[in-house]
Amino acid sequence: MSRRQKVMIALFTVFVLFLLFAPRQSILKTDVLHTYEGPSRAHLLGTDNLGRDVWSLLLAGGARTLEVVFLAGGISFFAGTTLGMIAAFQGKAVRGIIQLAADFTLVVPSFIMAMVFSALFGFSPAGAGVIFGIGNMGQYVNQAYDLSEGLKSREFIDAERVVGLGKWRLLFFHVLPNIYRQLLVFLGNRAAGVVVQYAGLAFIGLGTDITNPDWGTLLYQYRAYLTTDPALVLYPTAAIAVLVLFFHFMFDSTGGREEAETIYD
Amino acid sequence: MRRWLSFLGRWLVIFLVASVLIFGLVRLMPVSPVDRWLSAFNLPYTEENVAYVTRRMGLDRPLIVQYADWILNFLKGDWGYSLKSHLDIRQQFLAKLPYSISIGIAGIVISAFAAFFIGYRAAVRRGGICDRVSAALSVLTQSVPSFIVSIVLIYFFGVRLKLVRFFTGNGAYAMTAAILITALYAVGPLSRVVRKAFREEMRSSYVRFSVSRGFSPDQVLFFHASNPVICRLISTVMAEFATVFGGSSVLEFAFGIPGISTFLVTSMKNSDYNVLESYILVVIIWMFFVHLLLNLALQMIDVRRREA
Numbered sequence: 074m075s076r077r078q079k080v081m082i083a084l085f086t087v088f089v090l091f092l093l094f095a096p097r098q099s100i101l102k103t104d105v106l107h108t109y110e111g112p113s114r115a116h117l118l119g120t121d122n123l124g125r126d127v128w129s130l131l132l133a134g135g136a137r138t139l140e141v142v143f144l145a146g147g148i149s150f151f152a153g154t155t156l157g158m159i160a161a162f163q164g165k166a167v168r169g170i171i172q173l174a175a176d177f178t179l180v181v182p183s184f185i186m187a188m189v190f191s192a193l194f195g196f197s198p199a200g201a202g203v204i205f206g207i208g209n210m211g212q213y214v215n216q217a218y219d220l221s222e223g224l225k226s227r228e229f230i231d232a233e234r235v236v237g238l239g240k241w242r243l244l245f246f247h248v249l250p251n252i253y254r255q256l257l258v259f260l261g262n263r264a265a266g267v268v269v270q271y272a273g274l275a276f277i278g279l280g281t282d283i284t285n286p287d288w289g290t291l292l293y294q295y296r297a298y299l300t301t302d303p304a305l306v307l308y309p310t311a312a313i314a315v316l317v318l319f320f321h322f323m324f325d326s327t328g329g330r331e332e333a334e335t336i337y338d
Numbered sequence: 339m340r341r342w343l344s345f346l347g348r349w350l351v352i353f354l355v356a357s358v359l360i361f362g363l364v365r366l367m368p369v370s371p372v373d374r375w376l377s378a379f380n381l382p383y384t385e386e387n388v389a390y391v392t393r394r395m396g397l398d399r400p401l402i403v404q405y406a407d408w409i410l411n412f413l414k415g416d417w418g419y420s421l422k423s424h425l426d427i428r429q430q431f432l433a434k435l436p437y438s439i440s441i442g443i444a445g446i447v448i449s450a451f452a453a454f455f456i457g458y459r460a461a462v463r464r465g466g467i468c469d470r471v472s473a474a475l476s477v478l479t480q481s482v483p484s485f486i487v488s489i490v491l492i493y494f495f496g497v498r499l500k501l502v503r504f505f506t507g508n509g510a511y512a513m514t515a516a517i518l519i520t521a522l523y524a525v526g527p528l529s530r531v532v533r534k535a536f537r538e539e540m541r542s543s544y545v546r547f548s549v550s551r552g553f554s555p556d557q558v559l560f561f562h563a564s565n566p567v568i569c570r571l572i573s574t575v576m577a578e579f580a581t582v583f584g585g586s587s588v589l590e591f592a593f594g595i596p597g598i599s600t601f602l603v604t605s606m607k608n609s610d611y612n613v614l615e616s617y618i619l620v621v622i623i624w625m626f627f628v629h630l631l632l633n634l635a636l637q638m639i640d641v642r643r644r645e646a
Contacts, residue, residue, distance in 0.1 A: 173351060176348060176352065177355060177356075179577065179580065180352060180625045180626075180629065181352075181356060181580065181618075181621070181622065181625070182580040182581065182583050182587075182621065183584065184581070184583075184584025184585070184587065184588075185583070185584055185587065185618070185621055188587070188602070188603075189360070189363070189602075189614060189617070189618060190363070192602075192614065193364065193367050193611075193614070194366075194367065212577075265480050265481070266480070266581070269481075270584065272483045272485075273483055273484075273485060273584075273588040276483070276485050276588060276591075276592075277588060277591050277603055279603060279606050279607075280606075289483070289485075292483075292485070292486065292489070296489045299489060299490070299493045299497075300493060300498075306486070306489065313481070313482070313483060314482055318481050321477060321481070332464070332537065333537075333541065335537065335541050336540065336546055336549055337461075337462060337540050337555060338464060
C-alpha cells in the first residue's frame with residue numbers, strides 16, 4: 074500500500090466519522106421566517122426553502138448514503154468473491170449455476186430493480202443497499218473467478234491439495250489473500266458508482282420519505298431554486314463528488330505508476 | 339451453432355427467473371392488489387367486495403396457476419389494462435419504448451464512436467490533450483450525477499438564455515439533450531478502455547514487426563491493430579449497457595421524456611401496479627436484443643470467435 078493510499082484511507086475514515094458524529098440540529102424543524110438564509114453561526118450552510126438547516130440535512134443524507142454504500146459494497150464483495158472462488162474450485166455443475174446467477178445480475182439493470190423494489194416496499198437505504206449489492210455481485214464473481222482460475226495451476230495450491238487441506242481453508246486462507254488486492258480496486262470503483270446510483274434513485278424519489286432526505290432527494294427539491302439560490306444545489310452536489318472522489322482515489326492503484334514504454338513513445 | 343443455442347438457453351432461464359422473481363415480489367407487497375383495486379375506485383372495503391374482487395382477479399386460484407396464466411398471457415400479447423386509465427398496457431409500452439430505445443442506442447453509439455477516436459489519440463500521444471481530457475472526463479462523470487448536468491442544462495439553456503424549450507413542443511430538444519448527456523457519461527470510461535487496449539496492441543509483436551518493415555506507425559495502429567480494440571470496446575459496451583440503461587431512466591425522468599421509465603414512475607405514483615410486472619419483462623427483452631445484436635457484431639468482427 075502506497076503512502077498516498079494510507080493518507081487517503083485516514084482522511085476517508087475522518088470523513089466518515091464526521092458524517093456520522095458531527096454535531097447537528099434537528100432536520101425536522103422548519104422555520105418559515107428564516108428561509109433561504111446564507112451561512113451564519115446558527116446555520117453553518119444556511120437554510121433551505123423550508124428554513125431547515127442545510128448542514129444537518131447534508132449530514133443526515135451522508136449517513137444514509139454511507140449505509141447504502143457499505144451494505145452494497147459488503148454484500149457484493151463478500152458474496153461475489155466467495156461465489157467466484159467456489160466457481161473456480163468446484164465442479165462444472167456448480168460453476169454453471171454460479172455463472173448463470175452472475176449473468177443474471179449483469180444483464181438486469183440494478184438501478185431498475187432498486188426502483189421497482191422501492192416502488193413496492195417503500196424507499197429505504199437498507200433496501201437500496203441490498204439490491205445494489207446483489208446487482209453488482211456479478212462483476213465481482215467474474216473477477217474473483219478469473220483471478221482464482223489463474224491461481225489454480227500454481228504449485229502451492231497443488232501442494233496444499235496434496236497435503237489434504239480442507240476446501241474452505243484453502244479458499245479463504247490461501248486463495249483469497251492472493252486475489253483480494255485487485256478486488257479492492259474494483260470495490261473502490263463500484264462504490265463510487267453506488268453513491269451516484271443511490272443519488273439518482275433518491276432523485277426519482279419513488280416511495281421516498283420527505284422527512285428523511287437523501288442527497289438525491291435534496292437535489293430534486295432544490296432544483297427549482299437553481300435560479301434564485303444556486304448554493305442549495307451546489308452543496309449536495311459537492312457532497313456527492315467528495316464521497317465519490319474518496320472512493321476513486323483510495324483504492325486506485327494505477328496512480329503514480331509508470332506505464333510500460335512502447336515503440337510509439 | 340452450439341454457442342448460439344447456449345446463448346438462447348441462458349436468456350430463456352434469465353427471462354423465466356426474472357418473471358418468477360417479479361411475480362413473487364409483487365405478491366409479497368404489504369398491500370394486496372384487492373385493497374389497491376378497491377381504493378383505486380373508492381369502493382367500500384366490505385367482505386363481499388373483497389371476495390368478489392379476489393375472485394374476479396383470479397387471486398383465489400393456486401399461485402402456480404396464476405403465474406402460468408400471467409406469463410402465457412404476456413407471451414400472447416395480453417398484458418392487461420392499466421388500473422387508472424383502462425388503456426391497454428402493451429400499447430402504452432409500445433408507444434413509449436421508442437423514446438427509451440433511441441436514448442440508449444443513440445447515446446451508446448455516439449459515445450462508442452467518439453471513444454474510439456479519443457482513445458486512439460490518447461494512446462498515441464500520452465499526456466496529450468485527448469489523454470488528459472478523457473481521464474478528467476471519466477473522473478468528472480463518475481463524481482457528478484447526470485441529473486445535475488441535466489438540471490444545469492435546463493436552467494442555462496431553458497431558463498437563463500431562453501434558447502430552448504425542453505418541456506413544451508415535440509420534445510426534440512429534451513431527447514437531444516438526454517442522448518448527448520448519455521453519450522457524455524459513457525465516453526470517458528469507454529475511451530479509457532480503448533486507450534488501454536491500443537496500448538496493449540502497441541506492445542504486440544505483429545505491430546513491432548510491421549513498423550520495423552517500414553509501415554507508418556500510425557497507419558499500422560489504426561488500420562491493423564484496431565480490430566481487437568473494437569472487439570474490446572463492444573464487449574465493454576455490452577457489459578456496461580445495463581448501467582447505461584439505468585442512467586438513461588434518470589434522464590428520462592429529469593427531462594420529462596415519455597419513455598418507459600417515466601411511465602413506470604408516473605404509474606407507481608398513481609399506485610398503478612399492473613404496469614410493473616410488464617415493465618421488468620420489457621426491460622429484459624430489450625436487454626436480450628442488445629446482447630444479441632452486439633454478439634452478432636462481435637461474431638462478424640472477431641475472427642477468433644468464429645467456429646472452425
